[in-house]
Amino acid sequence: AIFDRSFSEVEIMDVIERYCHEICPVRGQIILMRWQGYHRYEIMAALQLTPALYDRYFDSARKRICLWLLQSDKQSSGSSA
DSSP states (O other): OSTTTTSSHHHHHHHHHHHHHHHHHHHHHHHHHHTTTTHHHHHHHHHTHHHHHHHHHHHHHHHHHHHHHHHHHHHHHHHHO
């Protein structure tokens, strides 16, 4: 799994969409396609990426999105306390 199972699909989609708008549409698209179940080679072909570029984009986007998910999780649990 790309992301922690404790997050809902809605939460993950929100963060991916935010990433596409605020950071990089291409990297966001990579994450979205991977999350939807596409294989690495399908995504590289669709977005015309080299393996090295794909790996770099995927890693950086996944780290940022995981961070955002954790932050939003802390904020939502903090506000209800």
